[in-house]
Structure formats: C-alpha cells, structure tokens
Amino acid sequence: MLSVSNVSMRYGAKVLFEEVSTAFTPGKRYGLTGPNGAGKSTFMKLLSGELDPQKGTVVRPRKLGVLSQDQFAFDAFSVLDTVIMGNKRLWAALQERDAIYAKHDMTDEDGMKLGELEGIVGEEDGYTAESDAAILLQGLDISEDLQTRKMGELQGGQKVRVLLAQALFGHPQALLLDEPTNYLDLDSIHWLQGFLNTYDGVVIAISHDRHFLNSICTHIADIDYETIITYTGTYDDMVVAKTQVRSQIESQNAQREKKIAQLNEFIARFAAGTRSSQVQSRRKEVERLQVTELARSNIQRPFIKFEQKRPSGKHILEIEHLSKSYDGKLVIRDFTASITRGEKIALMGRNGAGKTTLLNALLANSPTTPEAELRKTSGYDGPFADGGKVIWGHEASIGYFAQDHRSLIET
Structure with missing residues (x-):
C-alpha cells in the first residue's frame, strides 16, 4: 500500500x-x-x-x-x-x-x-x-x-x-x-x-x-x-466529471444568491413593521442558504497564436533525390517530395531511423535558420546531406524547435 x-x-x-x-x-x-x-x-x-x-x-x-x-x-x-x-x-x-x-x-x-x-x-x-x-x-x-x-x-x-x-x-x-x-x-x-x-x-x-x-x-x-x-x-x-461538478456548484450558488436577494429585500422592507416573526424566519433561511465557497482553480488555459508576417508562395518546399549516410550506413536514400502551403506532415519512425537527420538536411538550406545555430543544436560538424537538392519556396520563413536547446543558452 x-x-x-x-x-x-x-x-x-x-x-x-x-x-x-x-x-x-x-x-x-x-x-x-x-x-x-x-x-x-x-x-x-x-x-x-x-x-x-x-x-x-x-x-x-x-x-x-x-x-x-x-x-x-x-x-x-x-x-x-x-x-x-x-x-x-x-x-x-x-x-x-x-x-x-x-x-x-x-x-x-x-x-x-x-x-x-x-x-x-x-x-x-x-x-x-x-x-x-x-x-x-x-x-x-x-x-x-x-x-x-x-x-x-x-x-x-x-x-x-x-x-x-x-x-x-x-x-x-x-x-x-x-x-x-x-x-x-x-x-x-x-x-x-x-x-x-x-x-x-x-x-x-x-x-x-x-x-x-x-x-x-x-x-x-x-x-x-x-x-x-x-x-x-x-x-x-476526469475532465468531464470535474467540469460538471464545478458547473453544478456554480448553478446552485446562482440559484441560492437569487433566493437570498429576494429574502433580504423582504427583510429590508418589513424589518421595522408588524411582521417581525416573518422577518425573523427569513433571516434564519438566509443563514441556511449560504452559498458554497468555490476555491480558485489553478487551471490555466494557454493560447498560442502563430502569426505570419506574410504568406509564402504556393510551393513551399521541393526535395529532389536527397541522400545522407553515416559511416557507410545509408540513412536517407534518393528522397524526393513536394510540399505545398497549408500541408501538415508528421515525420514518423523508430528512434535512430533518421528523422532528425532529415530535418537537419532540410534546415541546412533554410533561408531563416543560421548554420551556426544548426551546428550547435545538432552537435554535428559534417555535411548535412551527401547529395540532392533542397529548394525552399518564395517568402518561406522557417521556425525550428530542436530536441536539445542547451547549446544555445548563454552561460
């Protein structure tokens, strides 16, 4: 236990x-x-x-x-x-x-x-x-x-x-x-x-x-x-249950607050009159109807907005016969692809299959990623591609989030 x-x-x-x-x-x-x-x-x-x-x-x-x-x-x-x-x-x-x-x-x-x-x-x-x-x-x-x-x-x-x-x-x-x-x-x-x-x-x-x-x-x-x-x-x-519980309490509190307001209005109107027993009864009901205190949740809902400075051309990236090997082991072989504006692509494969190698090969010819920065994040000092072409389209602006940013942090 x-x-x-x-x-x-x-x-x-x-x-x-x-x-x-x-x-x-x-x-x-x-x-x-x-x-x-x-x-x-x-x-x-x-x-x-x-x-x-x-x-x-x-x-x-x-x-x-x-x-x-x-x-x-x-x-x-x-x-x-x-x-x-x-x-x-x-x-x-x-x-x-x-x-x-x-x-x-x-x-x-x-x-x-x-x-x-x-x-x-x-x-x-x-x-x-x-x-x-x-x-x-x-x-x-x-x-x-x-x-x-x-x-x-x-x-x-x-x-x-x-x-x-x-x-x-x-x-x-x-x-x-x-x-x-x-x-x-x-x-x-x-x-x-x-x-x-x-x-x-x-x-x-x-x-x-x-x-x-x-x-x-x-x-x-x-x-x-x-x-x-x-x-x-x-x-x-859990998300559904948690939301429902809080919404239910908030709804009950709203109903109680409305009822308390009505009772307080009656108390204020007749407190000095002849209906003292009814006033006292409503005061007790107000005490009984106290709203449930809701602690402040620490949930934050972040919003991320990506703004384009200007739209790119229709053809954002052309890859022609790209190849890369390490120590005689071929990782990328004669890879060709064409990517157009608006497409969203997931790069999948086992660890060590060459996913980061392919990204580095594409970024090596990027108009907005400095080679010195790419060298630091990759830790690699050889050629990022052994053959082929990577052609970025008109007005292409590339953002890159590397696995390890420690080398870019100034100490």
Missing part, C-alpha cells in the same frame, strides 16, 4: 497542497495531473522519499520503482548493471558478495556472510537478473550490442529508455513514473502501455500525453484547489 496522511507542502506563500490524505491501491493505475507548477513532481518526490513532507506521513511498500530524471548519474556503469540497480536490495547484495569473492583469504565469518548474501540473491531472482534485464531492454528497443556498453556512450533517448527499464526491474510493488514517454518512439510507447496494463502493482504516472493517460489509467489523481482529488476513469473522464 502506498498512502499519504495529512500531508502539506508549501513554498513561501504558495500552497501546493494542504493536509492531503489519500491511498493508492495495488492493481490500480493513477495519472497524476495538474498544470505546470501545481506540485506534481514535488508530490512524486514525497512518495519516493526524495523529499520529506513539511507535515504528515507517507507509507511506502518495500519495493518502489522510480524513473530517474538524471540521465548522467549512471554514465560510469554498464547498461545491464544500471537496470539491475533498480532492485537496490539485490544490487547491494551482489556488490558485497563480489567483494568477498575477490578476497585472497576468506574467513569463517566471510563464509557465513556469503550464505546470507546468496539467500538474498535467490530471493530477489538475482540468478536470472541479467536475462530479466535484457528482456526489458529489448522491449524498449535497446539492442543486445548496446546492453554491455557504458551508459555514457548512449544517446539521450537511449538513456531514458534504460532508466525506464531500471524503474520496471525487480517486480516493484509500486511504480512512480515522471514523464515516462519522453524520448520514446511510438513502438516503445505501445510496449510500455501493454506492460503497465498488465502490471499488478500500483502505478502513478505524470504525463502531458493525454492519449497515454487515457490508455493506461484506471484513476486520475488531480492536484487542484490546494488538495488532491481522485476521479475514477481516464483523463478525459
């Missing part, structure tokens, strides 16, 4: 949640929702033990799987070892066991300790740990040849998938997943959905992917009104 009792957290004058009590039941999958800044990641840290609540208590199961957000913490370890570290009890026993075996002369005490450690390794399925880790990694598209490499040799998206495997390893009784679909391709997301939907422990996931939450969640724990309210159903079900 994973639960919180009378938990409160605030930062200065900002209250995230006040005296929250809720329990998360095994076999249920919860989406933790709320706008940015509502306290989702803070609540996750309270559940994992990374943060202590300012007030209240948290009860955790013995085994807790947590998706690490630090991509660089395990750079010195192999991929397989990083996954096995997800079972802290097993990893500690393996390390201590290996240290004893490395001794030239073992004492009787060492022998007794080894027996104890071998027992822990057996209890935690340590003898099949590497094969179990490999199965998880294979499902997340980490190929066998990558599994023996150091984490520091992997790309960012690959690291995230390994850290996801780490959280899933060792059959934890509860899983805490903060944005688990970041950097995952569609096949990996579908694999994860299937895994979570058959998982028999508690799942608590933060995600900005509404479709992912709808596919896995049995409940939504929504942070709003300085508390956490749990709704049964998917994210879409």
Whole structure:
C-alpha cells in the first residue's frame, strides 16, 4: 500500500497542497495531473522519499520503482548493471558478495556472510537478473550490442529508455513514473502501455500525453484547489466529471444568491413593521442558504497564436533525390517530395531511423535558420546531406524547435 496522511507542502506563500490524505491501491493505475507548477513532481518526490513532507506521513511498500530524471548519474556503469540497480536490495547484495569473492583469504565469518548474501540473491531472482534485464531492454528497443556498453556512450533517448527499464526491474510493488514517454518512439510507447496494463502493482504516472493517460489509467489523481482529488476513469473522464461538478456548484450558488436577494429585500422592507416573526424566519433561511465557497482553480488555459508576417508562395518546399549516410550506413536514400502551403506532415519512425537527420538536411538550406545555430543544436560538424537538392519556396520563413536547446543558452 502506498498512502499519504495529512500531508502539506508549501513554498513561501504558495500552497501546493494542504493536509492531503489519500491511498493508492495495488492493481490500480493513477495519472497524476495538474498544470505546470501545481506540485506534481514535488508530490512524486514525497512518495519516493526524495523529499520529506513539511507535515504528515507517507507509507511506502518495500519495493518502489522510480524513473530517474538524471540521465548522467549512471554514465560510469554498464547498461545491464544500471537496470539491475533498480532492485537496490539485490544490487547491494551482489556488490558485497563480489567483494568477498575477490578476497585472497576468506574467513569463517566471510563464509557465513556469503550464505546470507546468496539467500538474498535467490530471493530477489538475482540468478536470472541479467536475462530479466535484457528482456526489458529489448522491449524498449535497446539492442543486445548496446546492453554491455557504458551508459555514457548512449544517446539521450537511449538513456531514458534504460532508466525506464531500471524503474520496471525487480517486480516493484509500486511504480512512480515522471514523464515516462519522453524520448520514446511510438513502438516503445505501445510496449510500455501493454506492460503497465498488465502490471499488478500500483502505478502513478505524470504525463502531458493525454492519449497515454487515457490508455493506461484506471484513476486520475488531480492536484487542484490546494488538495488532491481522485476521479475514477481516464483523463478525459476526469475532465468531464470535474467540469460538471464545478458547473453544478456554480448553478446552485446562482440559484441560492437569487433566493437570498429576494429574502433580504423582504427583510429590508418589513424589518421595522408588524411582521417581525416573518422577518425573523427569513433571516434564519438566509443563514441556511449560504452559498458554497468555490476555491480558485489553478487551471490555466494557454493560447498560442502563430502569426505570419506574410504568406509564402504556393510551393513551399521541393526535395529532389536527397541522400545522407553515416559511416557507410545509408540513412536517407534518393528522397524526393513536394510540399505545398497549408500541408501538415508528421515525420514518423523508430528512434535512430533518421528523422532528425532529415530535418537537419532540410534546415541546412533554410533561408531563416543560421548554420551556426544548426551546428550547435545538432552537435554535428559534417555535411548535412551527401547529395540532392533542397529548394525552399518564395517568402518561406522557417521556425525550428530542436530536441536539445542547451547549446544555445548563454552561460
């Protein structure tokens, strides 16, 4: 059982949640929702033990799987070892066991300790740990040849998938997943959905992917009104229920306010007259009809507007026989396409298939993207295309949002 009792957290004058009590039941999958800044990641840290609540208590199961957000913490370890570290009890026993075996002369005490450690390794399925880790990694598209490499040799998206495997390893009784679909391709997301939907422990996931939450969640724990309210159903079900509840309260308040205004008018007219008993009766009814106080919701509805300085020509982009290879491996082969104004195109494929490579090849000839900026965001100093033509149309203005903007931030 994973639960919180009378938990409160605030930062200065900002209250995230006040005296929250809720329990998360095994076999249920919860989406933790709320706008940015509502306290989702803070609540996750309270559940994992990374943060202590300012007030209240948290009860955790013995085994807790947590998706690490630090991509660089395990750079010195192999991929397989990083996954096995997800079972802290097993990893500690393996390390201590290996240290004893490395001794030239073992004492009787060492022998007794080894027996104890071998027992822990057996209890935690340590003898099949590497094969179990490999199965998880294979499902997340980490190929066998990558599994023996150091984490520091992997790309960012690959690291995230390994850290996801780490959280899933060792059959934890509860899983805490903060944005688990970041950097995952569609096949990996579908694999994860299937895994979570058959998982028999508690799942608590933060995600900005509404479709992912709808596919896995049995409940939504929504942070709003300085508390956490749990709704049964998917994210879409929660939005409907939450809107209906608030609309119903607002409607009831409007009716009560209208009735109170009528009663107050009667009281003002006859307070000094002979109908004192009726006035007193209406005063009591006014007290009874007090409106329900509605706390201010922290939901914000942003609006993004893209303004064109001037319209482009009809033919916005022509691609002719574009090709690109890395170290003899052909990534783009003789690609030709014509794109007209108003079209919306999704570029899809597995991680490593060449989606970003194609975008870089198109942007290399962009009239509005400086090459120096593209070099920084891509980290690549070779030619973006080996052959072919990219022709941007008349008055084409190109905006680009790269995967990683850190290189453009001045420090």
